[in-house]
Amino acid sequence: MSLSIHTDEHFMKQALVEAEKAYTLDEVPVGAVVAYKGRIIARAHNYTEHLNDVTAHAEMQAITAAANTIGGKYLTNCDLYVTLEPCVMCAGAIFWARPKRLIFGAYDAKRGFTLKGDDLIHPKTTVKSGVLLDDCGKILTKFFEQKRTKI
Numbered sequence: 001m002s003l004s005i006h007t008d009e010h011f012m013k014q015a016l017v018e019a020e021k022a023y024t025l026d027e028v029p030v031g032a033v034v035a036y037k038g039r040i041i042a043r044a045h046n047y048t049e050h051l052n053d054v055t056a057h058a059e060m061q062a063i064t065a066a067a068n069t070i071g072g073k074y075l076t077n078c079d080l081y082v083t084l085e086p087c088v089m090c091a092g093a094i095f096w097a098r099p100k101r102l103i104f105g106a107y108d109a110k111r112g113f114t115l116k117g118d119d120l121i122h123p124k125t126t127v128k129s130g131v132l133l134d135d136c137g138k139i140l141t142k143f144f145e146q147k148r149t150k151i
């Protein structure tokens with residue numbers, strides 16, 4: 001059995017790389033990665049504008065990619081890292097995917113799932129929040145400040 005030397009911060013930095021990709025594409029800069037046994041098996045970022053699909057959030061894309069990689073719909077031995085607190089829609093998908101852990105960076109005070117209670121996540125999924133909080137929040141703040149100045 002190999003132990004991972006990677007930390008939650010390491011994987012969140014990888015999710016931030018995905019958020020940067022979204023930022024470059026003029027998508028809301030949210031990134032996600034799924035790790036299994038210390039290795040990234042899926043990477044994704046928001047793609048709602050390019051796909052004209054309101055469900056193309058980073059979490060949804062990452063869950064689908066990870067399920068395809070492992071050949072099953074449940075991510076019970078995986079960790080899902082997301083730069084922003086998942087919305088209620090994504091929390092529902094995370095509930096059904098059942099990752100071992102959900103780790104997110106910045107809080108979403110307007111649309112985050114914790115506003116509706118923590119029972120939206122499967123009881124066997126551990127939730128950790130605030131990982132690289134400042135870095136995760138800065139890219140979002142920068143993105144929306146630029147959007148407001150263009151109006």
